[in-house]
Amino acid sequence: MSSSGSTYGDIHRYEPARESTAAAIAIVLLTIIEVVFVFLFTYGLISGWGLTDTGNMYLGAVLAVIFIDLAFILAMYRKEFLPDVVIVKKRRRKWEDLYIREEDVDGTPFADGAWDHVKRAVYPYYKR
DSSP: OOOSSOOTTOEEEEEOOOOOHHHHHHHHHHHHHHHHHHHHHHHHHHHTGGGSHHHHHHHHHHHHHHHHHHHHHHHHHHHHHSOEEEEOOOOOOHHHHTTOOGGGTTOOOSOSSHHHHHHHHHOTTTTO
């Protein structure tokens, strides 16, 4: 992203959706197929198809088709009917997430010198 006057929250790129008629017809047809498979799965559960080995595999396959069909519906909706928007975001440094001031990024020294380290090792409450 270029920093040519873009501030936090500005819309960097906005492309409206294409909203094609062919995509709308395809989504309607896929939704009808989705409803048919959902009713078939529900009927299979109520009828007890899952009690046999082949019926259980059949119900699993129908459920897989339901989710794959739903994935195609959602992917087509996102591609054809939602606008492509890019919003400028400010990348923050890690110390900003911790609410630390910029001059305190490196922290404060634990002791002044080597002799203070020895004193603190022997007596932990030294200079408190």
